[in-house]
Amino acid sequence: AEPTQNIVPEAPIESPLIRESTSPEDALTLAQKSFSQGRLLEAYRFCDAIIRKDPANQQALDMIQNVHDRFVRMGRQATARQNWEQARIAWSNALRVAPTDGEAPRQLKVAKENLQKQEQLVLADKRLFEKKIQDLHQQISSAITSGHYVPPNPGSAFESIQQLQALSPDDGFAKDRLGQISRELVASVKKSLQAKDLAASNRRL
Numbered sequence: 001a002e003p004t005q006n007i008v009p010e011a012p013i014e015s016p017l018i019r020e021s022t023s024p025e026d027a028l029t030l031a032q033k034s035f036s037q038g039r040l041l042e043a044y045r046f047c048d049a050i051i052r053k054d055p056a057n058q059q060a061l062d063m064i065q066n067v068h069d070r071f072v073r074m075g076r077q078a079t080a081r082q083n084w085e086q087a088r089i090a091w092s093n094a095l096r097v098a099p100t101d102g103e104a105p106r107q108l109k110v111a112k113e114n115l116q117k118q119e120q121l122v123l124a125d126k127r128l129f130e131k132k133i134q135d136l137h138q139q140i141s142s143a144i145t146s147g148h149y150v151p152p153n154p155g156s157a158f159e160s161i162q163q164l165q166a167l168s169p170d171d172g173f174a175k176d177r178l179g180q181i182s183r184e185l186v187a188s189v190k191k192s193l194q195a196k197d198l199a200a201s202n203r204r205l
Contacts, residue, residue, distance in 0.1 A: 064098075072101075072103065085115060132167060142155075144184075
């Protein structure tokens with residue numbers, strides 16, 4: 001099984017990782033270690049430093065190809081899963097490592113387009129959710145104003161509050177209105193009892 005891959009860009013690939021005095025052999029060892037641990041951009045940067053000094057270093061060139069192939073494979077897997085953010089990152093990294101890659105720019109464009117569509121759908125869902133919450137707030141307020149606290153009153157505040165809590169359990173408006181309904185119902189019961197007591201007293205008189 002392959003190690004977990006870090007496909008998030010780690011740092012600008014131009015950043016120096018090794019000293020000028022580091023030998024190509026030592027740099028290649030560092031690159032291989034980074035590659036085996038899934039730090040692909042880091043492995044590329046070590047190899048790139050080698051190539052700058054020795055453009056014909058075949059081991060470094062092979063390692064760069066391996067890094068590129070790994071990013072391409074990750075990009076294809078993410079694309080197949082329709083994980084567009086991971087696909088965007090993987091194809092972007094593949095293009096960093098191999099700017100002349102013909103597949104990466106096309107796939108990167110597809111990933112960005114689908115990511116934008118995905119974000120638009122999320123935004124639309126968020127707006128729809130917020131509109132539903134706002135509508136329930138209005139329904140609850142209207143029901144309370146009309147004295148329709150609980151069933152069987154049509155469109156009772158309590159029923160709307162239950163819907164609101166199902167959508168947004170932490171909604172403070174729902175908690176406040178439940179408290180208001182409780183207080184007003186208690187007050188109503190007290191008034192009713194007082195009225196009955198008064199009526200009874202009057203009858204005794």
